Amino acid sequence: AQKITQTQPGMFVQEKEAVTLDCTYDTSDQSYGLFWYKQPSSGEMIFLIYQGSYDEQNATEGRYSLNFQKARKSANLVISASQLGDSAMYFCVEEYGNKLVFGAGTILRVKS
């Protein structure tokens, strides 16, 4: 069964610095996708970035990049130039067969 592990329950980062949120996944599938979602305190789920298992280049979306290391089964999220508005819960997610499996999440707090 698919399993997502986020080992950092909480993280602090100074405003304008970069931060890496860790994620490892456990799957035997050859075709899968990896996502990161952001959930601010208001509760909505915001899609950030997607990486397909066959994509050779790391995905990037603005200040977000996904450091995909397939052999190590890791999909870390890198946020560059952190902003106060980045304070939120972040979920690493695996997609397989049109279904999603979520990690437990990492709470990120950005300090001014």
Place this chain on the structure above:
Amino acid sequence: DAGITQSPRHKVTETGTPVTLRCHQTENHRYMYWYRQDPGHGLRLIHYSYGVKDTDKGEVSDGYSVSRSKTEDFLLTLESATSSQTSVYFCAISSTREAVYEQYFGPGTRLTVT
């Protein structure tokens, strides 16, 4: 927001009563999903649908049933609510855009079972 609405947004009910949550989408997406979110667990899949009258179970389906009689509506029913079903429920749809698979989530329904 992919045109997803959920109703009600908040509900308090008593143990043993039936509860139905509604998810409505306006963009004709084939796949729809119900998740629950509890502290320390992220979101967990309850049931999903891949078309009208086509549904399947997810990871935590016990105590829940679903129905989809129209493309735009996906209903989640708790036949006899229990306190362990107190949670935030999210509906989602999936789509593929420019070879990128995405799931979009509704705003959530906070259900409290007393």
